[in-house]
Amino acid sequence: MPELRQDPITKEWVIIATERAKRPHDFATVRKGEEIPPFLASCPFCPGNEAQTPPEVFAYRSSGEKNSSGWRVRVIRNKYPALVRRGTIERREEGKLFRKMDGVGVHEVIIESPVHNRLIPLMENREVEEILFAYRERYNALKKDPLIKLIIIFKNHGKSAGTSLEHPHSQLVATPVVPMHIRRRFEVATGYYDDTGRCLLCDMIHEEKALEKRVVMETDKFIVFHPFASRSPFETWIAPKRHLSSFGNVPDEDIPDLAGVLKTTLLKLYKALNNPDFNYVIHTAPVDDENKNYYLWHIQIIPRLTTMAGFEIGSGIYINTALPEETAGFMRELVV
Numbered sequence: 022m023p024e025l026r027q028d029p030i031t032k033e034w035v036i037i038a039t040e041r042a043k044r045p046h047d048f049a050t051v052r053k054g055e056e057i058p059p060f061l062a063s064c065p066f067c068p069g070n071e072a073q074t075p076p077e078v079f080a081y082r083s084s085g086e087k088n089s090s091g092w093r094v095r096v097i098r099n100k101y102p103a104l105v106r107r108g109t110i111e112r113r114e115e116g117k118l119f120r121k122m123d124g125v126g127v128h129e130v131i132i133e134s135p136v137h138n139r140l141i142p143l144m145e146n147r148e149v150e151e152i153l154f155a156y157r158e159r160y161n162a163l164k165k166d167p168l169i170k171l172i173i174i175f176k177n178h179g180k181s182a183g184t185s186l187e188h189p190h191s192q193l194v195a196t197p198v199v200p201m202h203i204r205r206r207f208e209v210a211t212g213y214y215d216d217t218g219r220c221l222l223c224d225m226i227h228e229e230k231a232l233e234k235r236v237v238m239e240t241d242k243f244i245v246f247h248p249f250a251s252r253s254p255f256e257t258w259i260a261p262k263r264h265l266s267s268f269g270n271v272p273d274e275d276i277p278d279l280a281g282v283l284k285t286t287l288l289k290l291y292k293a294l295n296n297p298d299f300n301y302v303i304h305t306a307p308v309d310d311e312n313k314n315y316y317l318w319h320i321q322i323i324p325r326l327t328t329m330a331g332f333e334i335g336s337g338i339y340i341n342t343a344l345p346e347e348t349a350g351f352m353r354e355l356v357v
Contacts, residue, residue: 022039023036023037023038023039024036024037024039025037026249026250027250028248028249028250028252029209029221029225029249029250030206030209030210030221030222030225031205031206031209032205032209033250033337033338034250034338035250035251035252035338035339035340035341036338036339036340036341037251037341037344037345038340038341038342039344044347045254045255045293045343045347045348045351045352048254048255048294048297048324048326048343049293049294049295050294050295050296050297050298050326056138057137057138057187058137058138059136059137059138059139060136060137061137061188064137064186064187064188065186066132066137066186066188066190067135067137067188068090068091068092068135069090071088071089071090071095072088074097074100074130075097075098075099075100076088076097076098077092077095077096077097078096078097078098078129078159079095079096079155079158079159079162080092080093080094080095080096081093081094081151081154081155090135092132092135093134093135093148093151094131094132094133094134094151094152094155095131095132095135096129096130096131096132096155096159097129097130097132098127098128098129098130099128099129099130099192102127102128103124103126103128103194104124104125104126104127104128104194104195104196105124105125105126105128106125106126106127107123107125108122108123108124108125109122109123109125110122110123110125110168110197111123122197125168125197126168126169126194126195126196126197127163127166127169127193127194127195128192128193128194128195129159129192129193129194130190130191130192130193131152131155131156131159131174131190131191131192131193132188132189132190133148133152133189133190133191134148134189136189137187137188137189138189139189140178140189140287140291140296141189141283141284141287142284142287142288142290142291143288143291144284146277146280146281146284147280149280149281149283149284150276150277150280152191152280153276153279153280153283154276156174156191156193156268156303157268157269157271157276159193160172160174160193160268160269160305161269163193163195164195164269164308164311166195168197169195169196169197169308170196170197170198170199170307170308170309171195171196171198171199171200171203171307171308172193172194172195172196172269172305172308173193173194173195173196173302173303174191174192174193174268174302174303175191175192175193175194175300175301175302175303176190176191176192176299176300176301177192177300178298178299178300179297179298179299179325180298181298181325182298182299182300182325183300199307203307206304207306207307207310207315207316209221210222210315210316211315213315214314214315220264220314220315220316220317221315222260222316222317222319223264223317226244226246226260226262226317229244229246229249230244234346234349234350235247235248235249235345235346235349236349236353237257237286237289237349237352237353238282238285238286238353240278240281240282241262241278242261242262242263242275242278242279243259243260243261243262243278243279243282244259244260244262245257245258245259245282245286246258246260246349247345247346247348247349247352248345249345251341251343251345251348252323252339252341253323253324253326253327253339253341254324254326254327254341254342254343254348255290255293255294255297255324255326255343255348255352256321256322256323256324256341256345257286257290257321257322257323257352258319258320258321258322259279259282259283259286259319259320259322260317260319260320261275261279261317261318261319263275264314264317265317265318266305266306266310266311266312266313266314266315266316266317266318267305267306267311267312267318268303268305268318269305269311270311270312271318283320285357286322287299287322288357289352289355289357290322290324290352292355292357293351293352293355294324294326297324297325297326298324298325299322299323299324299325300322300323300325301320301321301322301323302320302321303318303319303320304318304319304320304321305318306318327341327342
């Protein structure tokens with residue numbers, strides 16, 4: 022029988038459509054086309070083409086000058102940014118109902134490797150470590166700007182996930198507002214903290230560990246699981262066992278463990294689902310709240326295996342055709 026499950030983090034409902042559920046191995050992606058080369062002369066992110074991108078704002082280098090080849094990880098401003106650094110945060114009214122402000126903020130691209138086909142699941146752990154250190158470096162640099170209220174770091178992999186360039190890269194967007202979608206998550210977490218004196222996400226992780234149904238893997242510092250109210254098949258969360266509200270406060274000694282967990286998790290998805298398109302997002306507290314105890318930063322990974330249709334758009338209720346208990350068990354047993 023189908024189930025309605027409520028997400029404890031957002032209080033939103035999800036339908037687990039067990040009547041038409043697929044088995045985990047039925048979700049493997051069918052890939053067509055030519056093999057991706059390690060270098061593509063026309064790719065602006067490949068080494069030697071640095072002049073085709075905006076100037077770099079940060080890089081880890083083995084050799085070479087700024088804005089030249091020899092880099093291992095390179096961060097640039099997005100050439101077609103969603104937000105820009107010029108303007109003000111003054112809000113203006115148009116009529117009685119319509120409010121607007123300048124699109125002030127930051128939009129950066131983190132180029133993860135000089136190798137055009139070097140995907141994170143196929144990297145060495147040390148390479149993933151540098152990507153994560155670059156994320157944290159840019160987060161902590163941008164949060165010092167008094168205009169910035171929220172910093173989202175995310176990755177789109179594959180066309181159905183929204184990427185336009187296949188060269189491995191992530192993005193960062195820093196905004197002067199905290200959107201209502203994000204506010205809702207924090208309001209639920211704050212209410213729970215006010216009632217109990219505990220972090221909702223930490224309690225959720227404790228429950229997942231106790232039940233053992235949806236846990237994929239654990240290390241000393243991190244846990245990987247498929248959430249109870251997963252919105253889509255193989256939705257995966259990576260959460261720290263150390264309580265920190267902000268990704269910017271992750272200590273150096275935790276990054277290597279996180280790199281191994283992220284690489285292994287993505288490798289399991291890569292092998293089980295044949296390199297699926299996916300998005301991942303680093304969820305972290307707003308800049309002004311990053312030292313408060315009500316929230317726990319975490320990474321959410323959503324493989325793009327299904328398409329949102331009319332019911333989801335109309336109701337806001339997602340339909341998931343896979344049981345997270347089954348997908349987690351499948352991934353847990355997968356050897357990589």
